[in-house]
Amino acid sequence: MKTMNTGPRVWPCLALSLGLLGAVCSASPAQAKASSQPPACDIATAQQLVSGATITAAAMQHTTDGVTAYCRVDGYVATQGPGPNANRVNFMVSLPEGFKGRYYYIGLGGAAGYVPSPPDTLLSQGFAVAGSDAGTQTFVLDWTFAIDRTKAFDYAQRGVHVSSVATQELTRGYYQLKSSQLKNKSKKLYRYIDGCSGGGRMGNVEAIVHPGDYDGTILGAPGINTGNVLLFGKVAQFLIQHPEAWISPAQFVQLEQAIVASLDRADGAEDGVVSRVINAGIDPAALGIFTEPQLQTLQMIREGIDLGGVKYPGFPLANPIGWSSFLIGNTPPPWSMNPADLDFPPAGFMVFDSQSRGLFGLTYNFVEAMDFNSAADVSHWAQTYEDVFIESGTADPADLLGYLKGGGKIVMWHGIADNAISVNDSIRYYNQLAQARGGLARTQQSARLFLAPGVLHCAGGIGPQDTPTQALDAIVRWVEKGVAPQSLVANRAPSATLPARSFRLCPYPQRALFKGGLENPKGLDVNDAANWRCALPHHH
Numbered sequence: 264m265k266t267m268n269t270g271p272r273v274w275p276c277l278a279l280s281l282g283l284l285g286a287v288c289s290a291s292p293a294q295a296k297a298s299s300q301p302p303a304c305d306i307a308t309a310q311q312l313v314s315g316a317t318i319t320a321a322a323m324q325h326t327t328d329g330v331t332a333y334c335r336v337d338g339y340v341a342t343q344g345p346g347p348n349a350n351r352v353n354f355m356v357s358l359p360e361g362f363k364g365r366y367y368y369i370g371l372g373g374a375a376g377y378v379p380s381p382p383d384t385l386l387s388q389g390f391a392v393a394g395s396d397a398g399t400q401t402f403v404l405d406w407t408f409a410i411d412r413t414k415a416f417d418y419a420q421r422g423v424h425v426s427s428v429a430t431q432e433l434t435r436g437y438y439q440l441k442s443s444q445l446k447n448k449s450k451k452l453y454r455y456i457d458g459c460s461g462g463g464r465m466g467n468v469e470a471i472v473h474p475g476d477y478d479g480t481i482l483g484a485p486g487i488n489t490g491n492v493l494l495f496g497k498v499a500q501f502l503i504q505h506p507e508a509w510i511s512p513a514q515f516v517q518l519e520q521a522i523v524a525s526l527d528r529a530d531g532a533e534d535g536v537v538s539r540v541i542n543a544g545i546d547p548a549a550l551g552i553f554t555e556p557q558l559q560t561l562q563m564i565r566e567g568i569d570l571g572g573v574k575y576p577g578f579p580l581a582n583p584i585g586w587s588s589f590l591i592g593n594t595p596p597p598w599s600m601n602p603a604d605l606d607f608p609p610a611g612f613m614v615f616d617s618q619s620r621g622l623f624g625l626t627y628n629f630v631e632a633m634d635f636n637s638a639a640d641v642s643h644w645a646q647t648y649e650d651v652f653i654e655s656g657t658a659d660p661a662d663l664l665g666y667l668k669g670g671g672k673i674v675m676w677h678g679i680a681d682n683a684i685s686v687n688d689s690i691r692y693y694n695q696l697a698q699a700r701g702g703l704a705r706t707q708q709s710a711r712l713f714l715a716p717g718v719l720h721c722a723g724g725i726g727p728q729d730t731p732t733q734a735l736d737a738i739v740r741w742v743e744k745g746v747a748p749q750s751l752v753a754n755r756a757p758s759a760t761l762p763a764r765s766f767r768l769c770p771y772p773q774r775a776l777f778k779g780g781l782e783n784p785k786g787l788d789v790n791d792a793a794n795w796r797c798a799l800p801h802h803h
């Protein structure tokens with residue numbers, strides 16, 4: 264296999280699907296405008312507002328529509344240890360005119376690696392927007408930076424924390440939230456962190472390790488289980504060693520059509536969408552289109568992996584066409600490591616290979632070195648990950664209790680068709696959180712999980728595409744007004760093949776039920792969320 268070469272032009276769509284886009288929101292704002300002018304937007308002034316960080320740039324900018332002016336401040340926090348090298352966590356915070364007392368931190372997916380730009384929509388709505396590279400400066404699917412254990416620790420937990428502290432200090436200072444001139448009586452800065460995949464991991468780690476940093480946390484398809492990447496490696500190794508077990512994209516299209524044909528109605532609405540997590544109910548072997556080795560591949564993906572104690576549950580059968588890009592590869596092995604070639608490996612291989620090199624050395628070749636059938640090998644890998652990415656491996660949901668008891672709110676969401684992180688793992692995590700918190704009812708007072716039908720990893724697929732927007736809207740109301748979300752209504756824009764649709768997403772374990780039912784005698788529009796309601800499974 265050729266050497267790892269990960270140019271930035273690879274996987275642009277994947278970068279999107281890893282949750283690199285910020286969300287937008289349209290909540291009604293609290294009055295929090297400073298009555299006095301904000302300080303000047305320049306390096307010297309910004310530097311005076313913050314301790315423990317070095318400001319490198321500060322300048323007024325405008326949203327692309329030219330309407331909203333904001334002061335963008337860039338800087339870094341110097342870090343040291345546990346490795347011998349020092350490091351820098353680069354950050355930005357953008358401070359708009361028309362500030363509404365809200366601060367939003369952009370959680371980055373994948374390996375982070377760059378300072379994100381603030382979304383215009385959030386700035387126009389009066390959010391101060393912050394983000395950082397989490398202390399890494401590599402491509403989004405390259406974790407080899409972890410060879411430097413200082414960078415590994417920054418990525419795991421310290422980077423988001425120190426940049427949150429610095430940018431919140433800058434926000435408070437810029438808007439003079441410590442002064443008495445605010446109309447906002449509480450002088451409260453409402454702080455939100457939002458991300459998907461690796462970005463969800465960031466929010467989860469913050470809530471666990473630094474529960475005082477945020478008031479509201481959005482966990483989109485969060486990477487919270489080391490078994491997730493171990494399963495990537497296991498599947499990729501199996502395919503490399505057994506190329507005949509590779510499954511073509513065309514076969515996944517056939518499988519998906521068969522799944523929808525047989526399971527569509529099981530959720531109570533014939534709408535071409537499998538709206539429930541269904542882990543059984545279809546036997547791929549019965550379709551007669553897969554060979555025995557291919558059935559083994561499917562079984563591996565559905566089975567998950569055992570870390571010894573913690574289990575990473577496998578993927579449900581929902582919309583498996585996404586499995587080609589993430590798990591199986593669009594072309595059969597052997598794969599080329601040259602991004603210019605079309606026979607590039609699946610994203611899951613890239614993730615597991617680079618993480619393995621980051622953990623065990625740049626020349627480490629997991630395909631040769633790992634035995635995924637050996638419990639000792641699997642648990643050694645997982646344990647090394649825990650030791651290097653401290654507090655960022657397999658999370659214990661009980662560790663969220665401090666954040667929740669302190670008043671913090673969590674909106675968690677996950678696409679049922681997720682092709683990178685199994686929706687079953689978010690369900691597992693939420694159920695275990697409910698156990699630790701003393702039951703579902705109590706847990707739902709501060710943490711809710713919403714499942715989005717048809718959504719691939721963070722975005723894409725036939726389901727709703729603005730779930731992050733709706734989740735932010737919901738958590739703002741929850742944090743600032745105490746109104747917990749009874750459901751989220753998320754939307755899909757019309758496409759060449761599908762009409763516009765709104766979806767009702769219900770707090771787990773509730774499900775969305777179509778009021779028209781399978782027969783739909785009144786001819787209700789299945790594409791309108793108003794015709795769906797939330798109910799517990801046994802109430803239909």
Ligand SMILES: [Ca+2]
Pocket residue numbers: 526527528529530531532533534535536537538
């Ligand atoms: Ca259906």
